[in-house]
Amino acid sequence: MKILVTGGAGFLGSHLIDRLMEQGHEVLCLDNYFTGTKQNIDGWIGHHRFELIRHDVTEPIRLECDRIYHLACPASPVHYQYNPVKTIKTNVMGTLNMLGLAKRVKARFLLASTSEVYGDPDVHPQPEEYRGNVNTIGIRSCYDEGKRVAETLAFDYHRQNGVDIRVMRIFNTYGPRMLENDGRVVSNFIAQALKGIPLTVYGDGSQTRSFCYVSDLIEGMMRLMENDEHLGPVNIGNPGEYTILQLAETIQKTIDPDAEIVFEPLPQDDPKQRQPDITRAKNWLDWEPTVDLKNGLEKTIADFRARVQV
Numbered sequence: 053m054k055i056l057v058t059g060g061a062g063f064l065g066s067h068l069i070d071r072l073m074e075q076g077h078e079v080l081c082l083d084n085y086f087t088g089t090k091q092n093i094d095g096w097i098g099h100h101r102f103e104l105i106r107h108d109v110t111e112p113i114r115l116e117c118d119r120i121y122h123l124a125c126p127a128s129p130v131h132y133q134y135n136p137v138k139t140i141k142t143n144v145m146g147t148l149n150m151l152g153l154a155k156r157v158k159a160r161f162l163l164a165s166t167s168e169v170y171g172d173p174d175v176h177p178q179p180e181e182y183r184g185n186v187n188t189i190g191i192r193s194c195y196d197e198g199k200r201v202a203e204t205l206a207f208d209y210h211r212q213n214g215v216d217i218r219v220m221r222i223f224n225t226y227g228p229r230m231l232e233n234d235g236r237v238v239s240n241f242i243a244q245a246l247k248g249i250p251l252t253v254y255g256d257g258s259q260t261r262s263f264c265y266v267s268d269l270i271e272g273m274m275r276l277m278e279n280d281e282h283l284g285p286v287n288i289g290n291p292g293e294y295t296i297l298q299l300a301e302t303i304q305k306t307i308d309p310d311a312e313i314v315f316e317p318l319p320q321d322d323p324k325q326r327q328p329d330i331t332r333a334k335n336w337l338d339w340e341p342t343v344d345l346k347n348g349l350e351k352t353i354a355d356f357r358a359r360v361q362v
C-alpha cells in the first residue's frame with residue numbers, strides 16, 4: 053500500500069515508518085520538522101519506496117495514498133505551549149486538511165489522539181466512555197481541546213462523508229529517539245541522570261503515570277488501522293501505574309545511584325493520575341503491552357547514552 057505518515061520524522065512517526073517500510077509498503081513521510089528530525093528517518097532516505105515531503109499540515113496538500121496515519125502535532129508540553137495558537141491550528145486545520153485528503157482519495161485515516169482528552173480525570177482508570185475533565189482555558193487546553201476537536205472532526209467526516217476513520221488515544225509512550233530537551237518525564241530524568249545533574253520531580257512525586265514502550269504502542273496503532281470492524285476510540289497504553297517518584301528512583305538506580313532528586317512546584321493543570329483501561333484494545337485488537345518498564349527503560353537509556361552529550 054501507499055501510506056502517508058504525517059509527523060513521520062517525529063518520535064512515534066519514525067518508529068511507525070520503520071515498521072511500515074519493513075513490511076514492504078510505499079511510505080510518504082510528511083513533516084515540517086518542528087519537533088521531528090531527518091536523523092530519525094535517516095536510514096530510509098534514498099530508498100525507492102520512501103519519500104520525504106517537507107510540508108505543514110495546516111496547508112492543504114494533494115497526493116495519492118491508501119492510508120493516512122495522522123500524527124503531526126507537537127506532543128510535549130514545552131513544544132505545544134511554545135506557540136499555543138499554532139498548536140490549535142495544527143490540530144484543527146491540520147486534521148481538517150488530512151480528513152479532506154482522506155475523503156478525496158478514499159484513504160483510511162487514523163488519528164493519533166491522546167489520553168489528554170480525559171484532562172485531569174475523576175474516573176480511574178479511564179475507559180473510552182469517560183468524557184473527561186478538561187479545562188477549556190488553561191495552558192494545556194491548546195493541546196487537549198485541539199485533540200478533542202480533532203476527534204470530533206474525524207467522527208463528523210465519517211458520519212457526513214463516509215470517511216473510513218480510526219481514532220486511538222495514546223497514553224504516555226517512551227523509547228529511543230525521544231528528544232532530550234522535550235520536557236517529558238522519562239526523557240528529562242534520563243538526560244539529567246546521564247549529565248550528572250539532579251532529577252527534577254514536580255510536586256511531591258505522588259502523581260501517577262503509566263508508561264508504554266514505543267514498540268508496543270506502534271503494534272497497537274497498526275492493529276487498529278488494519279482492523280475492519282472498529283473505528284474507536286481505543287486507548288493504547290500500558291496500565292502499569294507508577295508514581296513519578298518511583299520512576300525517578302528507578303532511573304536513578306539504573307544510571308547513577310548517587311544522583312540527587314529535587315522537588316519543584318507542580319505546573320498548572322498537571323493531572324494527578326493517569327492509567328488506561330485497555331479492555332477495548334484487548335477485545336477489539338487482541339492487543340496488550342509486552343515490554344515492562346525495566347526492559348523498556350534499559351533500551352531507552354542505551355539510546356540516550358549514544359546520543360546525549362554528557
Ligand SMILES: NC(=O)c1ccc[n+]([C@@H]2O[C@H](COP(=O)([O-])OP(=O)(O)OC[C@H]3O[C@@H](n4cnc5c(N)ncnc54)[C@H](O)[C@@H]3O)[C@@H](O)[C@H]2O)c1
Pocket residue numbers: 058059060061062063064065082083084085086087088089107108109110122123124125126127128142146164165166167221222223224225226
Ligand atoms: N508520545 C506520546 O507519549 C504521545 C501521547 C499521546 C499522544 N501522542 C500523539 O502522537 C503524535 C506523535 O507524537 P510524538 O511523541 O511522536 O511527538 P513528536 O513531537 O516527536 O512528533 C510530532 C511530529 O509532527 C511534526 N509536526 C508538528 N506540527 C506539524 C505541522 N503543523 N505540520 C507538519 N508536521 C508537524 C513534528 O515536526 C514532529 O516530527 C502526536 O499527534 C501526539 O499528540 C503522543
